[in-house]
Amino acid sequence: MGGDGKVFENQHPEVASVLQEWIDFLDNYSDFIEEEGENTYLKEVPRGLDLPEHLLTDLRQASSQAVMVREHYNLGYHALPELYTFLDELRILVYRDCLPRESGVWGAFYRHPRLGFSLFVNVNTTPARQAFTLAHGLAHVLYHHHLPIIVCRRDSLSKREKEVERFANAWASHFLVPGKALRKQAKLLGEISPETALLLADHFRVSYSFILFRLQHEGLISKEERKSWSKYRVEDLVLRVGVPYHLLHSSTLTPRYPDLDRYPYSVLSKVRRAVENERLSVSGAAGLLRTDSTTVERELLARPKECENLEAEEFTEDLGFVSPGRKTRVSVAQLG
Numbered sequence: 001m002g003g004d005g006k007v008f009e010n011q012h013p014e015v016a017s018v019l020q021e022w023i024d025f026l027d028n029y030s031d032f033i034e035e036e037g038e039n040t041y042l043k044e045v046p047r048g049l050d051l052p053e054h055l056l057t058d059l060r061q062a063s064s065q066a067v068m069v070r071e072h073y074n075l076g077y078h079a080l081p082e083l084y085t086f087l088d089e090l091r092i093l094v095y096r097d098c099l100p101r102e103s104g105v106w107g108a109f110y111r112h113p114r115l116g117f118s119l120f121v122n123v124n125t126t127p128a129r130q131a132f133t134l135a136h137g138l139a140h141v142l143y144h145h146h147l148p149i150i151v152c153r154r155d156s157l158s159k160r161e162k163e164v165e166r167f168a169n170a171w172a173s174h175f176l177v178p179g180k181a182l183r184k185q186a187k188l189l190g191e192i193s194p195e196t197a198l199l200l201a202d203h204f205r206v207s208y209s210f211i212l213f214r215l216q217h218e219g220l221i222s223k224e225e226r227k228s229w230s231k232y233r234v235e236d237l238v239l240r241v242g243v244p245y246h247l248l249h250s251s252t253l254t255p256r257y258p259d260l261d262r263y264p265y266s267v268l269s270k271v272r273r274a275v276e277n278e279r280l281s282v283s284g285a286a287g288l289l290r291t292d293s294t295t296v297e298r299e300l301l302a303r304p305k306e307c308e309n310l311e312a313e314e315f316t317e318d319l320g321f322v323s324p325g326r327k328t329r330v331s332v333a334q335l336g
Helices: 013-036 059-072 083-089 127-143 159-176 179-189 194-204 208-217 223-229 234-241 265-276 282-288 293-301 310-319
Strands: 093-097 105-112 116-122 149-153
Touching (some): 013 093, 059 159, 194 208
């Protein structure tokens, strides 16, 4: 944590460089937003939430606070929506890039002085780990926004940093998998076993390793069972229960350079609109997004190509009806 770029001095040079690129982008993007005259990003914590005014690190409040936030956003008690999209809808700017997994840095929070709240996510991790990082980052937005910047890492933490990180971890755990919902779903599945744990992980869209910790935290399995079950090959359990296997994967991933995938829809749509309305050149968009003009033209500006859609033809037979009493919308082409 810290108040300026010096916070990165103690990081590995590659980590410091990537995090500084994130800050530099936010500075340049905030200039672009001011020129466009539409800063819609979140600068203050959302109204309507009963949040403490002070920095919250009391683990005893993590569960109730997580449930309160879920209720505020009408999220229910089951699997959350896709968190990259959800946070973009909350007007929190999420930026993605690759860091070495051995760095122990999963993400970061920054309160930009002009743009507002932004989160950094290390995409050199599994989708389930990224979801946890996003929930963890949301905890920083809601409860630790008093701090200008937080690097979410394992090592070299001060006493206060450890308290802040522990609370964010606990809050994210309850936000992703509320205890009441976990106990209810576990009861429906009957006896808890490694196989039913995998089904619970699939239900809540979290990893098998993560759900084992939640089951232990809720007193549904012992610490010994959690340690023993965590050694089982998830691939073998998948074959035994027949669940999808995308978020559950936990092996090391090959780093992928995100390019335009760094940015959320809110950023790309604003830049695309500025180029299409000739307020920003293609080269200017490439400079802002730190890519080349060819990529901007090919990926950001090109119209989608048409192709044969067999599913659409099938649905035309099944869903090609108009509900009684509902008027059919007239297309622009028909009006012309």
